[in-house]
Amino acid sequence: MNSRLASEILALSLEHLELVAITIGIAAAVALPGAVLLARRARTRRWVVGFANIAQTIPSLALFGFLLPLPLIGGIGKRTAIVALCLYALLPILRNSLVGILGVDATVRESAVAMGMTQRQILWQVELPLAVPSIVAGLRIATVATIGTATIAAAIGGGGLGVFIFRGISMVDTPTVLAGAIPAAVMALLADEGLEWIERRLSPA
Amino acid sequence: MPSDPILEIRNVSYAIGGRPILRDISLTVHEGETVVLLGRSGSGKTTLLKAVNGLVHPNSGEIRFEGKPALEWDPIRLRRRMGYVIQDAGLFPHWTVAANIGLVPRLENWNPEKVASRVESLLRDVGLEPAEFEGRYPRQLSGGQKQRVGIARALAADPPLLLLDEPFAALDPITRFDLQRQFLEIRRSGETETGGATAAAKSALFVTHDVREALMLGSRVALLKDGAMDVLATPAEFLAARTPEALAFLASLEDHWRPHE
CATH class of the missing domain: 3.40.50.300 (P-loop containing nucleotide triphosphate hydrolases)
Structure with a gap:
């Protein structure tokens, strides 16, 4: 392997990581407060989770296609890629956070109310701390999935390791495909392991 | 009356x-x-x-x-x-015994030293050695010990009325009898030294089958x-x-x- 290829792998890996980090950052910034707001609103919750479910079923390549002609969030480049990736990352984070908050043992919540805690105190002191492992699990699932899906971002000029993969496909050159696929797979495995470790560390019980 | x-x-x-x-x-x-x-x-x-x-x-x-x-x-x-005790204690699993017992005093903004000394005396009242149990988590307690902590938590801010919903129903007969006797004792003795002004025995509404x-x-x-x-x-x-x-x-x-x- 020559050094030019090595440095290109490194550069595209970093670009890939950047796409993933921005995506997860935005998705978490929307989904976490969203979960807190939706936890007490059953009806709205069904609508929002339903919408996120539908977004999840759109094939990623098709979604990129849909976004291309749109103003502001569309067009060629990173921004469109990040918008699409966010739509995919939202659901696992939102759903896992909700599962964590709503999954708190009913007797624990009942005694919190009966002891005279306010709804706000119950949320911050009881429900959210107990939901942390589930929230981290959602972040883990979203991160691993985004690392994979982000390779498709190259199709619309989003950059990242997908550049190798699409180049390799058009040149019918397997080593070039692998130069993108292997680092992406390694990145996904490392993210999975790392976040699983954090998840275990934060489990209260 | x-x-x-x-x-x-x-x-x-x-x-x-x-x-x-x-x-x-x-x-x-x-x-x-x-x-x-x-x-x-x-x-x-x-x-x-x-x-x-x-x-x-x-x-x-x-x-x-x-x-x-x-x-x-x-x-x-x-x-x-009103202190409140339920069947499986409903302790907060992510808090230590001391944090569980100190809940209402903390919500009422007692200063930390006062909360700590209150927790210690309550643990003694319910028959748990403070040094041994303060730092434990609910999952590290037996059913009877959880229930003792639940009672201590209910008593923490010295409420004039206790509400108990089948607090001993899930315990083995020997532990249950032990806790029943302890409950009578706590009620009769009313409040201990840290309890504040009222020396009267507690009032309680106690649900059982x-x-x-x-x-x-x-x-x-x-x-x-x-x-x-x-x-x-x-x-x-x-x-x-x-x-x-x-x-x-x-x-x-x-x-x-x-x-x-």
């Missing part, structure tokens, strides 16, 4: 979807008194306890606590003046049947009660089962 009423329940009725849960219940709990709500599953005893705590709202009738209608109380203030427990712990026994008050009597009077429901409960006392010779 010896002293002022702490809790007055007047003609309280409650129904869900047309199905009556409580029917015209009236009951007064005086200072220092333990009234046991006895009844089968579904008799409405837990619902009555929840109505006192403001967790359910009666359709008619009135509940007065410390002389003031419950509806005029801020529900948060009301609940902090165990007639033995009712007679042992109650100053009075309130027997509920299908959401209505069937018998309201002292334990001695209760033994002489002759309603069908009372007889059914008393029959379980006389069942001296022996293995075959």
Whole structure:
């Protein structure tokens, strides 16, 4: 392997990581407060989770296609890629956070109310701390999935390791495909392991 | 009656979807008194306890606590003046024993040293060595120990009324008897040195389906049947009660089962 290829792998890996980090950052910034707001609103919750479910079923390549002609969030480049990736990352984070908050043992919540805690105190002191492992699990699932899906971002000029993969496909050159696929797979495995470790560390019980 | 009423329940009725849960219940709990709500599953005893705590709202009738209608109380203030203990303790799994017990004092902004010394003395009161148990998490406790912590948590801010919902029902018989005796002791001794101004014994509303427990712990026994008050009597009077429901409960006392010779 020559050094030019090595440095290109490194550069595209970093670009890939950047796409993933921005995506997860935005998705978490929307989904976490969203979960807190939706936890007490059953009806709205069904609508929002339903919408996120539908977004999840759109094939990623098709979604990129849909976004291309749109103003502001569309067009060629990173921004469109990040918008699409966010739509995919939202659901696992939102759903896992909700599962964590709503999954708190009913007797624990009942005694919190009966002891005279306010709804706000119950949320911050009881429900959210107990939901942390589930929230981290959602972040883990979203991160691993985004690392994979982000390779498709190259199709619309989003950059990242997908550049190798699409180049390799058009040149019918397997080593070039692998130069993108292997680092992406390694990145996904490392993210999975790392976040699983954090998840275990934060489990209260 | 010896002293002022702490809790007055007047003609309280409650129904869900047309199905009556409580029917015209009236009951007064005086200072220092333990009234046991006895009844089968579904008799409405837990619902009555929840109505006192403001967790359910009666359709008619009135509940007065410390002389003031419950509806005029801020529900948060009301609940902090009532200790609450449930069957499987409902301890917060992510907090240590000390943090669990200190909850209401912390919510009431006691200073940390005062909370710590209160927690320590409460642990002693319920028979747990503070140095050994303070730092433990609920998952590291046996059922009986959890229940002791639950009682200590309910007593923490020295509430004038304790609400207990089958607190000992899930325990083995030996542990249960031990905790029942300890409960009597805590009630009789009233407050210990850190307890504040009132030296009076606690008032309590205690839900159980165990007639033995009712007679042992109650100053009075309130027997509920299908959401209505069937018998309201002292334990001695209760033994002489002759309603069908009372007889059914008393029959379980006389069942001296022996293995075959």
